[in-house]
Amino acid sequence: MVDLRSDTVTRPSAAMRRAMADAEVGDDVFGEDPTVLRLEAMSAERAGKEAALFVASGSMANLLAISVHTRPGDEVLMHQDAHPFNYESGGAAAYAGVQIRPLAGAAGILDASAIPDALRGADDHVAPARLLCVEDTSNRGGGTVHPIEVLDALTTTAHAHGLSTHLDGARAWNAVVASGIGLERRARGFDTVGFCFSKGLGAPVGSVLCGSRDAIALARRVRKRLGGGMRQVGILAAGAIFALEHHVERLAQDHARAARLAAGLRELGFAATEPSTNLVFVDVDDAPAMLDALAARGVRCFATGPRRLRLVTHLDVDDDGIGQALATFAALAEK
Numbered sequence: 281m282v283d284l285r286s287d288t289v290t291r292p293s294a295a296m297r298r299a300m301a302d303a304e305v306g307d308d309v310f311g312e313d314p315t316v317l318r319l320e321a322m323s324a325e326r327a328g329k330e331a332a333l334f335v336a337s338g339s340m341a342n343l344l345a346i347s348v349h350t351r352p353g354d355e356v357l358m359h360q361d362a363h364p365f366n367y368e369s370g371g372a373a374a375y376a377g378v379q380i381r382p383l384a385g386a387a388g389i390l391d392a393s394a395i396p397d398a399l400r401g402a403d404d405h406v407a408p409a410r411l412l413c414v415e416d417t418s419n420r421g422g423g424t425v426h427p428i429e430v431l432d433a434l435t436t437t438a439h440a441h442g443l444s445t446h447l448d449g450a451r452a453w454n455a456v457v458a459s460g461i462g463l464e465r466r467a468r469g470f471d472t473v474g475f476c477f478s479k480g481l482g483a484p485v486g487s488v489l490c491g492s493r494d495a496i497a498l499a500r501r502v503r504k505r506l507g508g509g510m511r512q513v514g515i516l517a518a519g520a521i522f523a524l525e526h527h528v529e530r531l532a533q534d535h536a537r538a539a540r541l542a543a544g545l546r547e548l549g550f551a552a553t554e555p556s557t558n559l560v561f562v563d564v565d566d567a568p569a570m571l572d573a574l575a576a577r578g579v580r581c582f583a584t585g586p587r588r589l590r591l592v593t594h595l596d597v598d599d600d601g602i603g604q605a606l607a608t609f610a611a612l613a614e615k
């Protein structure tokens with residue numbers, strides 16, 4: 281079985297499990313888990329922010345960021361493909377009480393001019409826009425990496441109009457490796473940045489939210505309110521530390537395999553996107569039927585629309601797995 285559904289399907293390696301088993305722990309709600317404190321310090325430093333908070337998931341990092349930067353009744357601007365608008369169960373509306381304003385832009389990337397165009401003034405009739413969220417890499421956009429000038433233009437424009445800024449960096453390390461530009465630089469214009477350990481970095485659980493000391497203190501309170509305060513969670517933080525120390529540079533291998541997969545699919549006549557990172561999208565006539573035919577032959581992927589498949593490379597897919605996936609697509613192309 282080659283599982284290309286998501287980079288979240290990876291299982292912790294023996295070395296990562298050992299690091300987790302050996303972790304020194306304490307009660308993190310009391311602020312006494314040394315491994316969590318170490319992970320938070322490492323994360324804040326790498327993101328170039330004052331503080332960080334270990335959280336259960338990327339969705340929780342986004343929800344905490346939205347809660348920190350807004351009040352109920354506010355509006356949050358983001359790309360129409362962004363994760364909180366599409367895949368977070370309406371959490372921003374349910375728990376932060378905000379409305380999301382989805383904006384258009386090619387390949388999951390907004391143009392800074394979309395921000396002033398979306399603002400509607402201070403009239404009592406309108407929900408005031410308070411926050412811009414940017415997703416890098418953009419998942420539905422194709423795993424695309426924002427050029428640094430675009431990130432700078434988005435954050436400068438947002439701040440000039442009085443908005444706070446949050447970077448949903450669920451796959452921020454893919455963007456760092458693909459662009460060769462460090463996280464501190466990519467996140468510089470953002471008030472908060474979240475990233476995930478449980479995607480390309482291969483840890484079983486966890487994400488982090490980084491920002492100013494005040495922002496993270498408030499996020500910690502909201503995390504507690506949501507029931508997200510965890511106790512001897514250093515066991516999980518140790519997996520995340522292992523991932524940060526061992527699995528960042530190797531993301532380049534996932535990107536190379538995605539490029540090989542996409543090129544092979546195009547040679548077979550499939551309409552595959554040109555990947556910037558580890559996500560490949562393929563347009564087919566009937567995505568559910570194709571999904572079933574692939575699964576029956578041992579290749580799993582996702583349908584992201586009635587005619588679109590997503591294939592994701594990750595730590596648990598090697599060169600042979602890519603070969604097997606291509607051979608399976610080739611067998612289906614001949615039918």
Ligand SMILES: Cc1ncc(COP(=O)(O)O)c(C=O)c1O
Nearest residue numbers: 337338339340363415419448450
């Ligand atoms: C861009 C982006 N943001 C946030 C998330 C949410 O992460 P989690 O599944 O850990 O809640 C995902 C998950 O795939 C994602 O792709």
